[in-house]
Amino acid sequence: MSLLFDEPGPRARRRIRIATVAGTLAALALTALAIRQFGANGQLATERWEPYATWPMWRYLLTGLWSTALAAVATAALSMALGLLLALGRLSDRRWVRAPSAAYVEVVRVVPALLLVYVVLFALPRYGLDLPLFWKLVVPLTVSNAAAFAEIFRAGILSVERGQSEAGLAVGLTRAQTMRLIVLPQAARRVLPSIVSQSVGLLKDTSLGFVVSYGELLYSGRVLANYNGLLIQTFVVVALIYLAVNASLSKLARTLERRSAARA
Missing domain, CATH: 1.20.5 (Single alpha-helices involved in coiled-coils or other helix-helix interfaces)
Known part of the structure; x- marks a missing residue:
């Protein structure tokens, strides 16, 4: 239940x-x-869809998808690393570590990712910190998603039975060794479906790259639509690509969740 x-x-x-x-x-x-309205306005005409049966169109969109994947992977790696540190900080016995970690998570969770993108894009350059284009997207998404990953990891750590930690301490391991060798491996397996689900949302967040003119999939589709004038056709194809990728990741999350439940 x-x-x-x-x-x-x-x-x-x-x-x-x-x-x-x-x-x-x-x-x-x-x-x-x-569909009826599209047909009535000629949007379903064959000649308006034929360009998307050619390789140059797909090569351009797949290049944007590759840029999206790079940004998503970099953001996921940095977010999970920072999120794990924040989760351990929130569980620390030291108040000077626990309080800042909790404050970061609670504050960042309510701040829209788009606002963080604007901060990196407009505010930081005024103070002499003008990041490369790739990092103008990755940094704010990392700051935003780290809070979510922190809560996922914290929930996973707390779900491990207390006796596991006590057993590690009883055989002479330190608290750090117990956490690293006993608790974290079990917690990681339990939260793996949640990590994949969060990664789906992270992948969709990379669409904010159009704000900083980063050449991810949505921005590539926008440029392509402005070039060929096929606005509806272009964004339908882009939406289908997003749907295929996110559906695959969601199916992976459900598969991992079923396997975890069966193993439990």
Whole structure:
């Protein structure tokens, strides 16, 4: 059973099924209406979609996808490293370590990532800190996502039974060795699905790269649409690429969650 909410009863499950069916039908109706409008305005004409059956178009978009992947991987690596340090800081016995870590997490979690991007883009250069284009996107996303990863790691550490730490201390390990050799490996396995799910959101956050003119997928699509005038077709293709990538990561998260549950 979930620790976040009560298991729904028969009536609640029936209402959920009815709402799901109604929402699905509404989405299908809106999709059909949109397709009809596109057809009425000539947006479904073959000649407007033919350019996306050519390799140069896909090479340009895949280059943007590669830039998106680079930014996402760099942000994920830095965010997880900083998030782990913050999680350990929040669990520290020393108040001078615990208080700043908690303050960072609580403050940054409520600050929009876009605002952090604007700070790096406009505020820091006034003080002589003008970062390269790549880091103008990666740094604010790292600052933002580190708080989320910190809470994920902290939850994973707290989920490990207290007896595991006590056993490590009983055989002569220090607290640091117990955390590194016993607690963290178990916590990492438990939070792996949550890490993948957070990475999906992180990947979508890289679309903020258009603010700093970083050549990620959405910015590449915008440039391409301005060049060929195929606005709707371009952004439909870009949306499908995002959908394929995020759906794959979401499926990976669900697979890892099922395996973790089965192992438990």
